[in-house]
Amino acid sequence: MPREKGQKVVARNKKALHDYNIGDRWEAGMVLQGTEVKSLRAGKASLGDAFAQVDDHGEVWLYNLHIPEYAFGTWRNHEVMRKRKLLLTRREIAKLSRESADSGKTIVPLSLYFKDGYAKVEIAVATGKRDWDKRQAIRERDAKREAQRAMSARIKHGRR
Structure with missing residues (x-):
């Protein structure tokens, strides 16, 4: 095999x-x-x-x-x-x-x-x-997601 x-x-x-x-x-x-x-x-x-x-x-x-x-x-x-x-x-x-x-x-x-x-x-x-490191990482991840959503919304509305 x-x-x-x-x-x-x-x-x-x-x-x-x-x-x-x-x-x-x-x-x-x-x-x-x-x-x-x-x-x-x-x-x-x-x-x-x-x-x-x-x-x-x-x-x-x-x-x-x-x-x-x-x-x-x-x-x-x-x-x-x-x-x-x-x-x-x-x-x-x-x-x-x-x-x-x-x-x-x-x-x-x-x-x-x-x-x-x-x-x-x-x-x-x-x-x-430490706990505050974890919370900071979560905040950074959420901020990055929001920035990506805003960017995709701008692109979507810019094309129309």
Whole structure:
């Protein structure tokens, strides 16, 4: 059977985009078990509470990623909330470790997808937003929408 081509998104972490200021982004492979891959291919995963950390041995681990048990699995089904190893180059891990070591920074997954048949996760170094940051972002978004509406109304009335 030929290998899949292209990209198929399984899950996105919309909460992370709202709660954090996103910095540098990386694409990482994941070490998965067979039933985890089957559950992901069925489109089942949740990135809501997930985060990543670099351990003392220079390995990156993803915690709290919820991949439900495969419905047609046997007694050898995977654990739902186990930690999963991320595959990055040594240079990427070193840079990720340096950036996340600063106070108030964390590594959050943004999306989980299949790229050319391989499971990938997009991670980013992020800093938490305060409540007033979130309100300001909402105000800016609303102002931008109003400006676009006004511009489209001008164009619409200008043509008539």
